[in-house]
Amino acid sequence: MKDSYEEYFLPLKDRKSQEQIFQKLMDICFDFYSGKSRDNKILIHKSPDELKAEIQEEIPSRGMGYDEIIDVLNNKVGKYSIAQFDKKNFSFPDSGNAVPAIMADIYSKFINQNMIAVSRSAPIGTFIEIQLIEWLRELIGYESKPLAQIGSLSEVSGMITSGGHMSNHIAIMSALNSTYPNIKNRGISSLDVQPAIILAGDISHYSFSSAMHHLGIGQDALLSAKINSDYTTDIKSVEELINNPPEGKKPFMVVCVAGNSRTTGIDNISELSKLCKKYGLWLHTDACHGGSLLFSSKYRKKFLTDIEQSDSVSLDPHKGLFSPYPCSFVMFKKRDTLAMFTRYEKEVRDGSAWDLGYITPFYGSRGFESLKLWLTIKAIGLDKLERIVNDRQDLARKISRLIDNSGYFTLFNEMDFYRMVFVYYPSDIRKKVSSLKLASSQKEKIKYWIDHYTHLINNQLYESGDLCLDEFKLIDEGNFTGLNIRDRYVVMSVTNGNPKQTFSNVEKNMQLLFDTCNYFKPEFMDKIEDILDNNGSNQKPSNQKTYGPAGW
């Protein structure tokens, strides 16, 4: 028996031992949640070299028993993983802690349906996914109908993807192919112009520039519009680019950002959709962050009016809808958009084929990732989902006031959605500096120390594992610092994504941030005074590099 490998494959002969193995697994899953696996820290911080040393290993010849497997998961993997759902973690909204979503993901691993096809692959899964897509159409405000009336695959006009990155790729590709259908056979090399898209480069997600490369369009053809001081797209600037594109470039698409990944500022969708109608361009709304607001009639009205006028919309339930990765969608207003990408147009249109693989570009064999959102919506229901979104907005405003009232920070945005950005620049110091006439070299030096202490404070907290805020760089578009520097600042950022977060808990945890800020204030003031009085010393540009995903 020592050479047997039977024990590694389900079903095990003995259901009792099978139950015990998974019982132990659930225990360490819960221990990660409770904090036990990670010494009650958000993260036990280690450097890249230390992490490499933890796991470096030749390919093992001999295997392990189940106790050892559990130990590896708990004491190697879990121990040095970060808990995004932890209530002391404010770096990103991706809480991923909805029980129905996790249950669905677990179940889907056991049933392991292949969503490429119906027959022999995913009989009920196919139709659950189509039902979900129809629900999402209804939530966006696209034309929708009962599942039984979906007569063919060509009517399925939306798809699940592995992430917003990919959803945005597929939106661009759809807009491009709608505009230039000959690309399918003849390729982009047959065009005598370079097709172009217009977006506000300073706030748009990097997936768009990546997609321009990957899809063969070329990054030169990403035309960047200006932004407003609230980190939304400057619509006049978009219209100027439409009217005066660089020579050889021809716009086919405009990107509307409904919740940028840095400040979650939301563009005016109505105005952008009117503009796109006027010029016959495809409007894509990147609602990877903002999409969760579709579940609240109040905030939908406030932030997402006319989203249903977009030709395509991307949504990321693994961000603002507490779903584990991967869970993203790209949705299309026009019913038969995805039929452009099929090999079997007849079968896709006549209703004789229901194999989703025929209309899911980039995806063939794939798992049943859509089950989790279908089950989350069914299990929690629209009423409670609306309350969750509304409560989150209420909490966001309270957090915003708490941070602002502390006096330690200069805010770059109001937290009117779920994310806010600020630098360590106490209001009393800012007021004093603003009242003085300073040379630009002095302002640059002040900025240096703002960057320095913003990072120092934030990074110290991050590495302690006791409080986690995001960190990245952002232009001070509204001149919030008063320093009039159009360079990127190192900023901290707070997000609330976990529906279990409470204000009293936020207050308690933010006290650690405030205490740390207070501790460094005398040092920081000395540096600023030195600049004001003696022009300070010259500093090399800071080179810190610890950005979370939003810095992307």
Add this chain to the structure above:
Amino acid sequence: MKDSYEEYFLPLKDRKSQEQIFQKLMDICFDFYSGKSRDNKILIHKSPDELKAEIQEEIPSRGMGYDEIIDVLNNKVGKYSIAQFDKKNFSFPDSGNAVPAIMADIYSKFINQNMIAVSRSAPIGTFIEIQLIEWLRELIGYESKPLAQIGSLSEVSGMITSGGHMSNHIAIMSALNSTYPNIKNRGISSLDVQPAIILAGDISHYSFSSAMHHLGIGQDALLSAKINSDYTTDIKSVEELINNPPEGKKPFMVVCVAGNSRTTGIDNISELSKLCKKYGLWLHTDACHGGSLLFSSKYRKKFLTDIEQSDSVSLDPHKGLFSPYPCSFVMFKKRDTLAMFTRYEKEVRDGSAWDLGYITPFYGSRGFESLKLWLTIKAIGLDKLERIVNDRQDLARKISRLIDNSGYFTLFNEMDFYRMVFVYYPSDIRKKVSSLKLASSQKEKIKYWIDHYTHLINNQLYESGDLCLDEFKLIDEGNFTGLNIRDRYVVMSVTNGNPKQTFSNVEKNMQLLFDTCNYFKPEFMDKIEDILDNNGSNQKPSNQKTYGPAGW
């Protein structure tokens, strides 16, 4: 409390009830495995309309309690799902039943790391994935080294993807950008030729033609080589296309198929790599099926010699390596291939950044899907993995003989890897027909009935839920039927992917196939006799459409 939503998010207040919920979930997961959820059938078969009716529902306003959630998973989802791991299911190798892989997937849903970045996202996960990629490099035979010596992201030369479809896309994109680096900025529209790839269209995976469309190259530039009678690429035909491409098309890549998805025939990698070296073309080996043979020194030598000469290789552990979806990889010989796709070339090359998102085109925020293969290799170990692959090959040969010896079928291929294809055309009838001089209209009519009964028998078994073989269409390249018809036949196909499969079990299950074949034999003989004696009656072309994923 009736409006609370706390109970839907982890961690629950009461760990005991949390444990009970997941205990009940595990019970229904195991019940799906044991067959209890699905009346001990591979599948409780329903039509598309019936499946739609099962789940059609307006977006629910009210949610559900946990007992109801469990009931939905068990009695809606599981009940009408197909069990790919079931030992009576021979349709596809995707058994997905490796316990360590399932454990890793479950654990990864709880820890929910975001593999886009190290900081605040996936600290240890990042390096586990890099370690795994290095192991895969070593298994392929690419240059490899210890993890600690990987000095920068630019050395990470391979990536996980959502499926072979995507892996093949990224391989083409890499080859294209290596050949035409200006595409990054200027796009394919700046080229004065249409870049082309060469592959054997009759056996290559459809992902390549899809990718030609999606990546803006154009499907016209997919140049199709001939195939040999063993369903491998005809290398002379490839060389002819290299030397005489259609006007305006310029080849940059050749695809080698290491296990096509229909017969798992494996191309001669050595010869194709020599050819590509001679002409300076990129060789991509699609080893989505064949890749599992890397774990066996015996079969690696027999089938995959010189695979390390390929510029890129795609691997699909969710096919031949019992891993749940999604789990696929694309690997590159040249270390810094993925650096072509980064926005931060300096950081990616100087070792200051370890954020995988910088070098994973198409993927930003994403889950820790690589954990499952890393843990599977660690848990089972190379020694046992080799035995599993070797045992599978032994079993494949035995199954092949069993099917052949039954006398009911005409085989289209030897099952020298893990998949075989055949039609219902009993050998005694075939011999009789072959001895006669027939008109081509008679041969066409015989083919009609071969198609008809192949489908009838296979579909009856499939819908019964008692035995599942694959079904698709395939050209009789070797004239195995003796009918000399270069049209596509409806074929059945048997695969063994489940490491727990045994020959005695196969014998028992195949008896049902043989019994069904025997039942229909008199009918079938009547049809054939009628054609031989009276030229039969005219039949409309059959129009059945129930193909599994391999038909793709």
